[in-house]
Amino acid sequence: MRILVANDDGIFSPGIKALAFALRELGEVRVVAPDVEQSGVGHSITFRRPLRFKHTAAAGFGEIPAYRVDGTPADCVVLGSQLLGRPDVVVSGINIGVNMGLDLTHSGTVAAALEGTSLGIPSIAFSLDASGEELRFEEAARYAVPLVRWVLEHGLPPKTLLNVNFPNRTPLGLRITRLSTHRYEDQVVARTDPEGRPYYWLAGQPTAEMEEGTDFWAVQQGYISVTPITLDYTDYAFAALLEGRLTLEGLCSG
Template identity: 35%
Template sequence: MPTNRPLILITNDDSVFAPGLHLLIDYVKSMGDVIAIAPDAPHSGQSSAISVNKVLQINRHEDYNGAAIYSVNGTPVDCVKLGMHAVLDRRPDFILSGINHGSNSGNSIIYSGTMGAVLEGCMLGIPSIGYSFHSHNQAYSLEACREVVEKITSRVMEQGLPSDICLNVNIPKCSKVEGIKVTRAARGFWTEEYA
């Protein structure tokens, strides 16, 4: 059935079962038609990897809150590519990735599967945004993300993004975000992990 509503493709690197994926659907469902295509298992740190030595499979899951849900046995970028070429009946107007559990600040965007999907969308000329929350604990409430996601997504829908620009949004671990700051990615490295 034809629609004038924007088509929003949602993906992530935490898997189709991650709470952040479902909350992202909840936060943007009123803004357009939502289809989620995410990996069938966690794929953090996969960057812009694609699967080349296995057969990719797409599985349909039960709809969630009005959104069609699919899983792919591949990476976040595989999900975007298969979404574009095998699932969607029209080009998405926006690609959202997340809500990722764990920060993707600074150099982390190079390694992030969350941001790999966003960069793929950007290369395709689709306004794309990655959302990450600074806690790896999947039981921690993501309610602080709601206002940020709604505000930034609606602003991008209204105003678009410059060519070859995508957004990497990091939300601090807190109960309420007090403001939004636009900045460049910092150079840095993790001292408690790989250095």
Template identity: 40%
Template sequence: MTARTGRNRVLMMVLLLLAVVGGVQPQASGKFLVLLTNDDGYDAPGLRALVEAFRSRAEIVVAAPATEQSGKGHSITTSAEPIFLRSHRQPDGALWYAIEAPPATCVRLAVESLLPRRPDLVVSGINRGENLGITVYLSGTVGAAREAAIVGLPAIAVSMRGNRQEDYAAAAAFVAGLVEQLQQKQALRPGLFLNVNVPAGERRGVRVARLSLLATHEDYERRESPRGRVYYWSRWRPLEDDVEGTDVWAFARGYITLTPMTLDVTDVSALEKLRGLETHAETSVVR
């Protein structure tokens, strides 16, 4: 056997070995993977509308709260609490999950432990009721999208005024089309975090708008139970208007609003003003 023949034989053995090893490894799907979640619960109509809109466009996995978790914000299940779930096998073999946890936990659990690979995008919604202005800090829908951004994934939170099936379908179709546009622009970068709000009925168009900082209208009515126990009932009312350029202003005028958000909430303008409060070990004593 010549040296050249020997090298060829070794090369063939290496190629065969790689082929065998490659053949036993799970093959990752090349299809765009979307994780769907919400805060209205696994069986909510808004979530089902997203499923229908994305079914033919992407590989989808649902990991959503088993029951309604509205207003949970960015609540996270701690290590002191077990997380129970039910898995649902789909016709294509995929597993979807109804999880006894708030939305942000559903996202983290799915990404870290349940999904076959990291999703390309997380979409949270469609929430029944808009999430405009500072209500994003209270919303479980937005909290789920924020959690996705924290773990380095692009995310979209979607909310809608109204509860008609045709409005859910229209909102879901808009979001699916938006995702296609973002893909074409290569804008689905890690950490992208969009808050989308869709008015009910006829829409005038789409506006990219900044977050309104107006406080919501909320007071509490004092009541008394038949047994004499005092309790309070929230009388929260949504914001109806704000200055031009905000999401509240655009939404009130019939526009779908897109608000790009960020995880960094540092007050940059205050950084330099506070530098004088800095201390060093050799010049101060911390009591």
């Protein structure tokens, strides 16, 4: 089995290292990750400049082939799949910090799995709650192995990936969850540089409602959260409601 491991925290992140080493028992692991942190870039693809794809021995992966890319997480999956052979599964993470609810719209970790899914490859995104003094990547990676094994054995539906969030503790169990209201309340911090010119920081604090059955609830309660995510964003119920009610003739006559 070929396993492609990517992330958005960069090639030197301890999370991707723990995940790559743990997955060796399942097959041939290849690591392709950004050369610098790419958190928050979402599902962006680089197409207006060339990309560099370099083997690296300095990241500490030992015998696991590891490559760094001066691009986005999605770029890493595209290049890894094309240049190293099509993998049987794409695994992204383990991210430093959870990716839940509306975080998914800008998460580079989830974007790597989205790209794998769009290529028709079963894909999983892994993230770890960053609360606490010590981040338990190795323990999370041990629980990631049976999840990846299950996907390799059973596959996933078309256009569907798994978004997995670990509590930063020994989990009480696993829950199949839905997306929560988890999001960042954005704010703009205005400052001035030494020459008197304004610049801005986009900042924010995470917020979510504690609703049972959601990814946020599960992680807060100490469970591993597994949320199936589909690439089909169509709201079929609303589309059916609009059918016959929203027409070009009706809009122009109104």
